[in-house]
Amino acid sequence: MTRLFAIILAVLALAVPVSAQQGPLRIEITEGVIEPLPFAAPSFVAVNADAQEVGADIASVVAADLVSTGLFRQIQDSAFISGITSFSSPVEFADWKAINAQALISGQVSTDGNRLVIQFRVYDVFAGQELGNGLQFAGTTDGWRRMAHKVADAVYSRITGETGYFDSRIVFVSERGNKGDRQKGLAIMDYDGANVQLLTDDSSIVLAPRFSPTGDRVLYTSYETGFPRIYLLDVGSASRRVLEQQPGSISFAPRFGPDGNTVVYSLATGGNTDLYRMNLNGTGQVRLTSSPAIDTAPSFSPDGSQIVFESDRSGSQQLYVMPATGGQAKRISFGAGRYGTPVWSPRGDLIAFTKQHKGRFHIGVMRTDGSEERLLTASFLDEGPSWSPNGRVIMFTRETQGSAGSASLYSVDITGRNLQRIRTPYGASDPAWSPLQ
Amino acid sequence: MKLGTYISGGVHVGFIGWLLIGDIFRSEAPEPEVTDISVISATEFDAMFASSAAPEIEIDLAQMPAPPTEDELEKLVELSQDIAPELSQVSDPDLPQERESMPDVTGLQLLPDAEVSLEVPTMAMPSLDAGPDIQIDNSPDSNPREAPRIAPIPVIRPQLDAAVSDTVTEAAAEAEAPEVVEVDEQDAAPEEATTEIVTEAEKPAGAPTSVPIPKLRPQPKPDLAAPEPSPEPPSLDTTASALADALAEAQSVDEAPSVQESEIPVGPPMTFAETEALRVAVSSCWNTGSLSSAALRVTVVVGVQMAETGKPISSTIRLVSSMGGDSDAITQAYEAARRAILRCGAKGYDLPQDKFGQWRDIEMTFNPEKMRIK
Numbered sequence: 001m002t003r004l005f006a007i008i009l010a011v012l013a014l015a016v017p018v019s020a021q022q023g024p025l026r027i028e029i030t031e032g033v034i035e036p037l038p039f040a041a042p043s044f045v046a047v048n049a050d051a052q053e054v055g056a057d058i059a060s061v062v063a064a065d066l067v068s069t070g071l072f073r074q075i076q077d078s079a080f081i082s083g084i085t086s087f088s089s090p091v092e093f094a095d096w097k098a099i100n101a102q103a104l105i106s107g108q109v110s111t112d113g114n115r116l117v118i119q120f121r122v123y124d125v126f127a128g129q130e131l132g133n134g135l136q137f138a139g140t141t142d143g144w145r146r147m148a149h150k151v152a153d154a155v156y157s158r159i160t161g162e163t164g165y166f167d168s169r170i171v172f173v174s175e176r177g178n179k180g181d182r183q184k185g186l187a188i189m190d191y192d193g194a195n196v197q198l199l200t201d202d203s204s205i206v207l208a209p210r211f212s213p214t215g216d217r218v219l220y221t222s223y224e225t226g227f228p229r230i231y232l233l234d235v236g237s238a239s240r241r242v243l244e245q246q247p248g249s250i251s252f253a254p255r256f257g258p259d260g261n262t263v264v265y266s267l268a269t270g271g272n273t274d275l276y277r278m279n280l281n282g283t284g285q286v287r288l289t290s291s292p293a294i295d296t297a298p299s300f301s302p303d304g305s306q307i308v309f310e311s312d313r314s315g316s317q318q319l320y321v322m323p324a325t326g327g328q329a330k331r332i333s334f335g336a337g338r339y340g341t342p343v344w345s346p347r348g349d350l351i352a353f354t355k356q357h358k359g360r361f362h363i364g365v366m367r368t369d370g371s372e373e374r375l376l377t378a379s380f381l382d383e384g385p386s387w388s389p390n391g392r393v394i395m396f397t398r399e400t401q402g403s404a405g406s407a408s409l410y411s412v413d414i415t416g417r418n419l420q421r422i423r424t425p426y427g428a429s430d431p432a433w434s435p436l437q
Numbered sequence: 438m439k440l441g442t443y444i445s446g447g448v449h450v451g452f453i454g455w456l457l458i459g460d461i462f463r464s465e466a467p468e469p470e471v472t473d474i475s476v477i478s479a480t481e482f483d484a485m486f487a488s489s490a491a492p493e494i495e496i497d498l499a500q501m502p503a504p505p506t507e508d509e510l511e512k513l514v515e516l517s518q519d520i521a522p523e524l525s526q527v528s529d530p531d532l533p534q535e536r537e538s539m540p541d542v543t544g545l546q547l548l549p550d551a552e553v554s555l556e557v558p559t560m561a562m563p564s565l566d567a568g569p570d571i572q573i574d575n576s577p578d579s580n581p582r583e584a585p586r587i588a589p590i591p592v593i594r595p596q597l598d599a600a601v602s603d604t605v606t607e608a609a610a611e612a613e614a615p616e617v618v619e620v621d622e623q624d625a626a627p628e629e630a631t632t633e634i635v636t637e638a639e640k641p642a643g644a645p646t647s648v649p650i651p652k653l654r655p656q657p658k659p660d661l662a663a664p665e666p667s668p669e670p671p672s673l674d675t676t677a678s679a680l681a682d683a684l685a686e687a688q689s690v691d692e693a694p695s696v697q698e699s700e701i702p703v704g705p706p707m708t709f710a711e712t713e714a715l716r717v718a719v720s721s722c723w724n725t726g727s728l729s730s731a732a733l734r735v736t737v738v739v740g741v742q743m744a745e746t747g748k749p750i751s752s753t754i755r756l757v758s759s760m761g762g763d764s765d766a767i768t769q770a771y772e773a774a775r776r777a778i779l780r781c782g783a784k785g786y787d788l789p790q791d792k793f794g795q796w797r798d799i800e801m802t803f804n805p806e807k808m809r810i811k
Binding site: 023024025026027028029030031032033034035036037071072097100102124126127128131159160161162362364374375376377378412415416417419 | 635636637638639707712715716719720721722723724725726727728729730731732740751754765766768769772775776777779780783795796798799800801802803804805806807808
């Protein structure tokens with residue numbers, strides 16, 4: 001009886017008119033959907049015959065960049081009702097609405113000898129409006145791929161409101177050979193795995209390369225002399241020099257400061273490992289920590305005021321934050337398991353880390369005060385996170401189990417979605433993402 | 438008189454005297470049971486009880502076997518379960534013989550759990566050129582009709598002796614096949630959506646890898662009172678007609694209102710159910726997946742004017758107000774809200790026609806608080 005009464009009341013409540021309405025009808029929407037945004041990217045119109053092929057290639061790279069984010073979904077050309085035959089003609093929005101394209105990328109390409117010019121526009125199909133103004137990039141035909149990445153960055157920025165990360169590169173450790181006898185060398189490639197180039201030979205072990213804030217130099221650790229030493233490598237010329245060398249000490253885990261002239265690193269002397277900083281020219285060395293524990297893996301905050309690092313001073317490996325000039329360190333990780341390799345997000349709001357718990361490795365993120373910890377991945381061995389320039393994606397190393405196991409690069413969105421493997425010709429580990437070029 | 442008294446008195450005295458003297462009330466006492474006992478001394482008593490005391494046992498813990506571990510206990514339990522109790526065969530001819538024909542169940546094993554595919558099969562979209570459209574009335578108030586076993590219309594028997602015409606008719610040329618425009622329905626259809634983010638680390642082993650496809654929303658009931666006559670007979674070229682419909686639908690979103698102010702039916706206020714239906718409809722197209730984290734902190738109020746058909750008039754969509762974020766974030770949030778209103782309103786929202794005056798102007802507040810990356 002009571003139930004019947006409740007049902008009657010509920011039905012009546014639904015049918016009762018909302019209180020007398022004054023002005024427009026008002027509703028509040030608090031929940032939506034999270035799904036890739038469908039877009040159309042027809043081949044860029046070729047102004048001259050020579051540009052025909054590159055026009056299709058550019059549209060293809062732009063689409064691949066957007067799709068790789070997991071935020072967009074490409075509508076295949078076969079679904080198009082009408083294509084783009086002229087860059088200057090008005091867009092038939094109804095044709096694109098009919099196939100549910102919410103964004104349209106229209107462009108044209110012209111070549112003149114070795115010179116390549118790309119013009120493009122982005123449209124909000126359902127609003128029937130252009131998003132921003134049209135843009136034009138000019139360069140050489142050899143650089144068409146990088147220009148396509150720039151177009152994709154612009155499109156991504158106009159739709160999401162965030163800067164892109166497609167025109168960026170990855171420096172990493174290329175690994176060849178069996179697990180017990182791997183040959184490692186430094187290599188560099190585009191963010192999507194294209195244009196792989198070796199920066200060093202694989203005669204000695206190299207570890208943990210890190211880009212400078214300008215993207216033209218790389219710090220890394222090498223066992224070239226039999227002991228780990230920090231090297232500074234110029235990406236353009238591949239020339240390098242030893243950055244830090246103290247007799248009887250071991251230096252490793254270097255990372256640039258946000259000004260590009262400061263380096264923070266670990267130095268092991270007399271069986272104790274502490275953090276130091278110095279200028280890039282080798283002067284001004286300052287000891288930042290002085291605990292009997294192992295302090296390592298330092299990373300600057302984007303404003304350069306703080307450093308996050310890992311230490312076992314509490315008995316287990318945990319994360320700590322201290323002022324960039326040294327001083328009192330504050331522990332920020334308190335979950336079960338061990339935490340390591342912290343990296344501060346370019347946005348400054350999150351810290352990525354590696355976590356080992358119950359025999360599994362995770363890549364996770366937490367607030368800079370240690371709150372809101374979220375684990376994004378789980379596998380036999382995940383480690384070494386590196387942030388994309390816009391702080392939206394994390395790239396890391398994943399190693400498979402067993403004697404035949406190999407290391408590969410993976411990327412994952414900070415929401416934990418869109419886990420993807422980055423294709424490399426050989427095994428790969430220790431990725432470091434460059435800033436936007 | 439006195440004689441009688443004397444006689445009576447004498448008789449009574451005699452009777453009482455006989456009772457007293459004649460052993461009338463005497464009873465013989467039973468003979469007591471007699472047991473032979475013997476007297477023992479205290480020394481003999483102690484000696485007797487000392488012989489019945491429990492023997493003392495010395496336990497050497499070192500030689501004791503270790504208690505079974507949990508694993509051994511589990512094995513023991515398993516072994517005890519595996520060993521069936523030995524039953525002596527009872528040969529009783531009176532027992533029913535059916536027992537001998539009982540099935541041997543000792544070899545039976547529990548069946549493993551049946552594999553259940555958690556992937557919801559995706560209904561393949563029918564090809565546009567697959568054949569003529571079949572209208573299926575799925576409305577709840579439509580009763581299925583019984584299929585007639587006998588055709589209601591008598592079939593005219595074909596003439597066996599067909600007459601040959603005198604006029605010669607040329608063979609019909611094969612009609613030119615209409616140009617078929619292939620539309621990739623799968624590409625155009627929206628993908629499944631979710632409001633919950635489960636990372637790889639949180640995903641349990643064996644979790645479904647696909648998201649169940651949401652049920653189709655019920656379409657508004659057709660107006661049975663005034664059915665619109667179909668302007669043209671259905672064309673066999675379904676591809677062209679589907680495209681035409683899609684284009685007409687896409688173009689009709691922008692149509693301007695043609696209703697005079699005085700003709701607008703105001704009607705009673707909207708019910709909660711009616712406004713809730715509108716809210717749910719817009720929500721299903723509000724895609725926050727491609728929004729920046731800054732835009733996800735912006736709440737925008739978007740105003741829109743609706744046509745009488747329930748379709749939003751795109752030129753009237755405007756940003757009324759916003760809260761939080763910079764101008765770029767506000768712009769992104771507003772554009773996502775505008776896309777939501779226009780996309781889901783392309784076919785017209787299910788709104789009561791008699792209350793057009795109530796929903797002609799709508800202000801929608803898009804609050805992404807629950808959609809932020811936590």
